[in-house]
Amino acid sequence: MAKIQKNLAVQTVGLTKIFRDFWGHKKVIAVDDLDLEIPRRQVYGLLGPNGSGKSTTIKMLLGLLFPSRGRSWVLGRLPGDVKANSRIGYLPEESNLYPYLSARETLDFYGRLFGLSGQERRRRTDSLLEMVGLSGVGRRPMGEFSKGMARRLGLAQALINDPDLLILDEPTSGLDPIGTRQIKDLILQLGRRGKTVLLCSHLLADVEDVCDRIGILYGGKMQAEGAVDQLLARQEMTQIRFGRLSGETLEKIKEIIRQEDQQGSVEVQTPRDRLEDYFLRIVSEARAAETETSGAIIGTGVSEFLSVVDKEPDETEAVIEQLVLGQEPKTSPGGAAGAAAGTEKVEPVEIGPSEEDLARRGVLDSLVEASAEAPPSGFSESREAQSLTVPVDEGGDEPEDMDRSLIEELTAGRGGNPKDQATEEAAGTDQEATEQEDKDN
C-alpha cells in the first residue's frame, strides 16, 4: 500500500492508463506503471515525444481521466479533489477558453470559480492582464484573439488563484519568441518563489531552460529522470566566460592551461547571440520607439499577488526582472540599469578576492583589471564576451599546482557548472544575475 508523502506535490504509484476499444479490448497503453515523485517547490519537466503519455499523465493527475491501475495524489489529495483544485493552476495543451467572453470577463469568471471577492478579482485581473501583456485588449472577446494571445490569457487564468502547483501542458505552444521567453522567465520566477511547477513539453529547449528536474517519457514509461544539471553536465569540459580580453591576456591564459595540461586543447571563441535573443532585442527597440501594435505587448514581471512560499522575494528578483524585461530595477545593483530586454546577459564577473588570494593569483591579476574595466552591463556588449573552453581530464590526475578554483571563481561558481553553484548558494545579486544569464544561454 502506497503511502502519501506530504513533502511531494505530485506522487504517482504504478499509474497506468489503458485505452480500450468499444468491446473492451486493449487498444493503447498510454501510461505504463508510472512512478513519479515531484517534491514541492520544484520545477519539474515532463518530456517526451508526441504520444508518449505526457498529457494523459497530466489529465489523470487532474482527474480528467481515470487511471486503469495505480494511484496518484496531488498536493496530498486524490485527483479532482475540490480542495486540491483550489491550489492548482492548470494551463491545458490548447487554451480552450470561452470565445464569447472578453479577456477581462474570462479572468473574472475563473476568479469567481475560486470564490474570490469582487475586489480581489478586479485586482488580480488587472495585474495578470498587465503581466501577460493583454491589458490593452482586455475588453476584446477571446474569440478574436490570436493563438498566442489566447495562450497568454490561458496562462493568466492558470495563475488567478495564486496556485501552489502550476501544471503547464505545452505552455509555449503557439507563442511568439517574446511570449515564449516571458513564460520561461515567469516559470523561473515562480519556481524561485517556491511554487511547484509541472511542465509538460516536447520542446527540449524550454524544459532545459527552466526545469530543476526532468523526466523523459516514452511509450508511457519513464525512461530517464534526474536533475537537469546532472543529466546535462559534461564533466570532461570546463568553460570560462568573460568580457572582452586582449590577445595578450588570452595567450597568457592559454599558456597557463598548456602548462597544466600538455595534451589538452584550448578553444577561444567570441560568443554570438541566439536568434531568440536577437529577436527580443529588436522588438524591445521597436517597443522603446513606441511603435503601435494591436497584438499583445510585452508583459511586466510577475503579478504582485502571486505569493512567495517559504521565502520573501529579495532584491535578486528585482534584478532578474530587470535583466529579463528591461525594466528599471527597483534596486540598482552593480549598475545594471539600462540593459536591453532579452539580450544575452554576460555580466562582467565581479570578484571580491582577499589580498591573499590576489597575491596567489599572480598572472591573473591582469584579468581582474580587465574585468574592472569592462562596461557595467553586458547586454549590448555581449558580442564582446569571449568563451574559453578547456577539456578536462576525467582521470582525475590534474596537476596539483593548477589553481582551478580561481578560474572557476571567474565563472562565478565554485564547481565547474555555474548553474549548480548559483542554485546552491544564490548569495548575492550578481551571482543570481549570473545564474539567470546562464539559464538564458
Added chain:
Amino acid sequence: MSQIWALARNLVVEVLRMRPLMVFVVFLYFGYTFGFGYWLHLGSGTAEEKIQTFLSYSLSTTGHFLAFLTIFVSIATITRDIKHKQLFTVATKPVSRGGYLGGKFLGMGLLNLLLLLAAGGTIYGLVKLGARLEPGRDPDPEYSRARLDHLILVARQGVHPSIVGVPEEQIARQAQQEAEKNLEEFVDQYYITDPAVKASRLDFEIDESTKKVKLRYRSIPPGSHITWHFAGVKPRRRENGLVFIRYKQEVTLNPADLAVTGQWWYGPGEDVFYTGKHLQTRDSIRTPHEFPIEAESVSETGDLYLTYRNPQINNPTTVIFPLPGKRAPHLFEKEIGIEALYVAGGFTGNFLRALLLIYLRLLFLSALGITLGAWLSFPVAVLTGLVIFTIGLCSNFILSSIRFEFGAKWFNFSNLAMFFFPRFAAYDPIPQIEKGRLVSYQVLGSCLLILILIKGGIVGFAGYLIFKFRELARVIV
C-alpha cells in the same frame, strides 16, 4: 455556491451572446407575438374570440419555442464544453461535478425565467391592450367587454356535479352486472377459456359499462328531468357575483335546426325544481354553451342544485349531457359535460400561474437536456430529448390510442411505463387560461412534486451519476 452562480451566469451570457440565436429570438419569436397580435387585431371575430385565440397561440408558441430552446441549449452547453475542452479549465477548478451540472441547471433556470418573463410580459400587455381596444369594434361594446371580463380575463374554477338520487355505488353495481353479462356473451361467442383473458376483458367491460350507465342517467328523454348537485362552489364574491353553468348537449335524433330547448331551475336546496329560479335556453347541439346565474343562488356551504327539464313540446329527441373528459388531451377538445364555473381569482394571478406551469416544464426539460448532454453527443442527445418531449406532450393521446387499439392490459402497462416520461399534457395551462379557467395551486403543487421533484429529480440524479463517473478528456495518444 459562488462557483455555481458563476457557471449559471456564464451560461446566460453565452446564450445572450449567441448572435444567430438572439436574432432568432427577437425576430421570430417577438415578431411572431407582435405580428400575430396585430393580425388578430385586423382579423374578423368578436373581441372575446380574438383575445382567446391570441392567448392560446401566443402562449403555445412561447411554451413550445422555449421548450425547444431549452432542449438545444441545455444539451449544447455541456457537449460544447466537452467538445471544445473548455471543461478542462473549469473541471480543474474547485468545482465539483455536481456543482458544474448545478450551475448549468441554474443558468438554464435563469435564462428561461428571463425569456419567459419577457414573453409573458409582452403577451400580458397585448392582451390587456386588446381587451381595452377590441370590444370597441364589436356591435355592442359593453356586452363584449362584459363577456371578456367574465369569461376570459378571469380565473374560474369548474365543479362537476353528481346526479341527485343516483349514488355512485348504484352506478358501480349496475355497471358490474352489465359487464359480467357482456363478458359471458363474449366468452361464449369466442370460446374464451384463458382466465387471464377473461379477467382483462372484465376490466374492459366494467369500464365501458360504467360509461354506458352514467350516460344512461345523463340522458333526458322528452318530458323528463334530471337534478344535479354541485358541491364546493365557492365564488370569490357572493353579492353581485356570477356563477356560470357550462354545458354541451348531444341528441339521439337531430332536430331540424340542430338546436334544442332546455328549461332550468337553480337554487341552494335539493327541491330546486319547485323552489328555484327558472330560465329557458335554446342552444345549438354539440357546442359548449354557458349561462350565468347569481352567485347568491349558491348556499353558504357551497352547494348548488340545478334541474334540467327536456320540454316534450319543443324537443322531439332525447338530450344527453356527455361525460366529462378525465384529462385534457393536448390535441383534442376536452369533453366538458356539465359544470358550474365560479370566479376564484383574477386574470393576472391566473396568468402568472400559467407561466409558472410553463416554467416548471422548462425546468424539467433543462434537467433532461443537461443529463442527456452529460452522457450523449449533441445530435443523439437532441434527438432523444425531442422524442421524450413529444411523448410527454402527447402522453394522453398515446395512452388513449393504446387503450383503444390494444385494450386495458396494454393500457395499464403503458400507463405504468409512462411514469418514466413527463406528462406535460396533464400540466398544460393553455386550455385553462384561454377559457378563463383557474390554474389552481393544486395543479401547480402536483406539477412541482411529480414533474420536478420526483421525475426531474430522478433524471437529474441520473445525470449526476453519469457525469461523475465519466472521463471528461478524450482519448488522445
